[in-house]
Amino acid sequence: MTIVAPILIGVAYVCLNSLIREPHRRRLNAVMVAGAGAAYLSGGGFGLWEFAFTAVVTYCAYRGLDSWTFIGIAWLLHTAWDALHHVYGNPIIPFVEHSSLGCAICDPVIAVWCLVGGPSVVEVIRARFGRSGSGDAVPRPEGQPAPPR
Template identity: 75%
Template sequence: MSYVAPIFIGIAYVLLMCLVREPHRRRLNAVMVAGAGAAYLSGGGLGGWEFAFTALSTYVAYRGLDSWTFVGVGWLLHTAWDVVHHLKGNPIVPFAHGSSLGCAICDPVIAVWCLGGGRTPAELLRGARATRMTESTEIGSGVR
């Protein structure tokens, strides 16, 4: 269950974020990446590297204000930082030993959604329908 729950948390995060309209959705996610980047700052156990990661994460989050790709990269960077903390540092939640591992499982779910453009389920369905319509038109007209 400790491996499955983080996936559902990531999906819940994505679904809740889909309630926010664009361009605010992308910008809010960039702010969330910046916050995640500073999550270990007060006790992650990796000394000055915590500040270096926070600086990198802040830059990526700033670029994410205008780019879903940067937001996705920010979540992937945080995933890597979670793994480092799980193996060598302190957990993200001090009283929950496996919390960094859980975060490392959850964050890629969010990253994949962001790298896909942060689209809502309705937008994804519209895109799939448009693709099918284009393919059926091309097949019907002999275009290949």
């Protein structure tokens, strides 16, 4: 469960965000990663480095207001920070020993989604399986028209 639950949380985050239309989805994610970048400020254990890290993630989040790539980079930076905290620092949730490890597993799921442009999962599924509403989930080969209704 230490690995599966964080992956499912990352997938749920992506799916829920898919319900938000662009450009609001990108901007919300920039704000979310900025908040994640400040998560360890109240006692992460790395002293002034916590402030330096927060500044770097805040810069990426600011650039992420207009760029999914910067949001993805910020999530990957947070992944590395989580891993460091799991090994050397204090956990992100003080009373949950492996919370930083869970965060380090969850964050790359979100980062990959951001690095591919933060697409709506619903729109990707519709594009892949067509909008025919016929009920069959068999994808059409590329270049073939949709079957008549």
